Amino acid sequence: MSGVVSGAVSAPLLSVEGVAVELPTPRGRLRAVDKVDLALAPGRTLGIVGESGCGKTMLSRAILQLLPKRARLEGRVMFGGRDLATLDPESLRRLRGPELAVVFQDPMTSLNPVLTIGTQIIETLQAHLGMDATTAFKRGTELLAAVGIPAPGQRMRQYPHQLSGGMRQRVAIAIALSCEPKLLVADEPTTALDVTVQAQILDLLAREQQRRHMAMILITHDLGVVAGRTDEVAVMYAGRIVERAPTPALFARMRMPYTEALLAAIPKLDSAPHTALPAIPGRPPDPTRPLPGCSFAPRCRYADELCGRAKPALEDPDDAGAPYACWHPISGARTSWSASSP
């Protein structure tokens, strides 16, 4: 496997080997994830970037073993030396919390609306760490304070609906961190939030990650979110990883035309008003109708006959630790997108 270890010195904490996910749909089998290899070392952050439907969420569910019942998983998800796909439900349950934790886009999907915040944190601490109620309440209050929730003692007695979206996401993060996981998967954790709250939540995740030496997978559709906050980025398109590189290298020299197009389509703070945006024409292919060639070819401005005929493999011909899947990689340094600071 060509899995590049993120952080060259440590052995990987997580290694995803040839993972594919297929879902049955009325229109045929949908290959949501197609042969993905990834590795993540302890304490490192991997960003997974892609548009809706590119398979990034299904990949994270495969890692967490939270796939829908009808989904079919191929390949191995090695975590701390064990293949998670072969574990029984009880072993998986024991792993979740102290080893693996997740934060979803909408905190209401993980918070129970009829239980107080306190009950939900205390339950987690009691179930996984065997704390008694008094210790757990104290620890829960500390956790809420650590994620920046004002008046944590009072919040422990409140219900999720009494909190704003940003506060609920902080609670979800507090619960995810409560058992000191080794890996946190954050799936679009800030997409539903305002830009100022987004910045605060991303700061919080970065701070807690460093403090706990926790590995993190940050899934987002926004290249801006991964730029300042990840060690490595994997770009997904139509179920496959199409480019992977250390974050600074990716932005300095991206090889895959899709990555370039995705970056160019973001409105820039330093371009003049009414500047036409370089939009990506068309839309992603129908995942139930796989294309014989490169999945991005129909939208790619560099595509030729070869791209429509043969699928390029994810390869690293320069041994740069930055593999890409493209017949006609782009070269040359990119211009900086930084804004004039206010």
Next chain:
Amino acid sequence: MSGPGGPRSDEPLLSVQHLTVEYAVGGKTLSAVSDVSLAVGRGETLGLVGESGCGKSTLGRAVLQLNRPTAGKVTFDGTELTKLEGEAMRLMRRRLQLIFQDPIASLNPRRSIGDIVAEPLIISGVKDKAERERRVRDVLSAVGLDPDQVRGRLPHEFSGGQCQRICIARALVLEPELVICDEPVSALDVSIRAQILNLLEDMKRRYGLTLLFIAHDLAVVKAVSDRVAVMYLGRLCEVSPTEQLFAKPAHPYTALLLEAIPLPDPTVKPATNLAVGEPPSPLSPPPGCRFHTRCPKAMDVCRQVDPPMRPLDGGRAVACHLYD
């Protein structure tokens, strides 16, 4: 301004004066928009930004009289909308249209695209079927859809970006003068977002539109706006020409919004220690300047006196005691 002389062309197409919109919430009064004054010139795009709950959508709906304002007036092309009732308001609505954030939810799932786009024509009394069909075809082509391919199909057969094109076609089929876009690209992916922003710019030129563009994303607002208004907790903070607002934000809140945007450039360290916390509840806004609880530059006066909007050089205006 609705005098017998009729509107003058140098007057703004839309003028909002001292607009206040209040709701009764559990025995309390929620002031969603408080004393906001704004003007949008003919052919201009005014961007309106702020965080969730700042009142920007309420303001947009109040312009269309979908929420009746509690106080203040809205004047459109010399006519005071706040005084119009029933039939007169219904007729006026042809000239003002609204595009929503969620394109899929704003299309009737059981009706064909052709019917959805033709409906405004039927409501406004275009009786000639051939005429309606011609206009539906024209507008569908204009938004980049093939009329023959899409007319007979249902909304669920289309992606979010295509549904937003359909919503734009429906809003434009009556050839309105003012279109209020309420977060039109927030629900769309980055690649599709750029397509829709470009389309809105094209449509503005083609139909000579005036736009009120409401969004929480300053980078998106910058791409399309001539001027930008910033709202916080129901009040206006700043109104400035776009270039100036981004080059040198006058209000500390505008500066905060700008700093919070994550830049796709790993060599720029993300700003940390941004004004902590979140906006206070609009049910009990803080006294004085509403932003003072989060403002890094707050002074004593900010806690007591609500700063009025004052003009600065270069067509800018700001509500902040730093400029006293």
